[in-house]
Amino acid sequence: MSSTSRPDDRLASVFRFASELIAWVATPWAIASWSLPLAVLSVVVLIGLPTLLSTPGDKRNVIVAVPGPVTIALVLVQLVAAVVAAWAAWPPIAAVPVTVLAAITVLLELPRWRWLASR
Incomplete structure (x- = not known):
């Protein structure tokens, strides 16, 4: 594979999406007891920024192009956000698997991140 080819991240994307879903649920859950507006804002930021900002070649539809880093x-x-919020909002029996999921996601993301780092 050449350095310009985007690596196959189909498996990584499953883990990445699962982690994102947890972040979208756990973060406002953890924040809501302090501030409902901040809880809503957290979801807007966690969903909105990755939707708006992307690296050309990484997604089909780029709204605002940003460098890979x-x-x-x-x-x-x-x-x-997923890990910290899970530990803040949920018991360890739920937070531990979230932490493991995030660690696996990082390992699976490394080839994509190496590619993105060169963009």
Whole structure:
């Protein structure tokens, strides 16, 4: 595979999406007891930023083009939000699997992140 070819991330995308879903649920859940407007804002940010900002070649429809490291950072924000919010909002029996899921996601994302880092 040449350095310009986007790596196959079909498996990674399943784990990435599962982590994103958890972030979208757990983050407002963890924040809601402090502020409902911030809980809503967290979902808008977690869903909105990756929808608006993407690296050309990584997604079919690019609304606002950003360099690859920005896309990597957006995924990391989602993963950190999922883990931190799960530990803040849920018991360990739920937070531990979220943490494991996030760790597996990072490992599976590495080839894509290497490719994105060169963009």
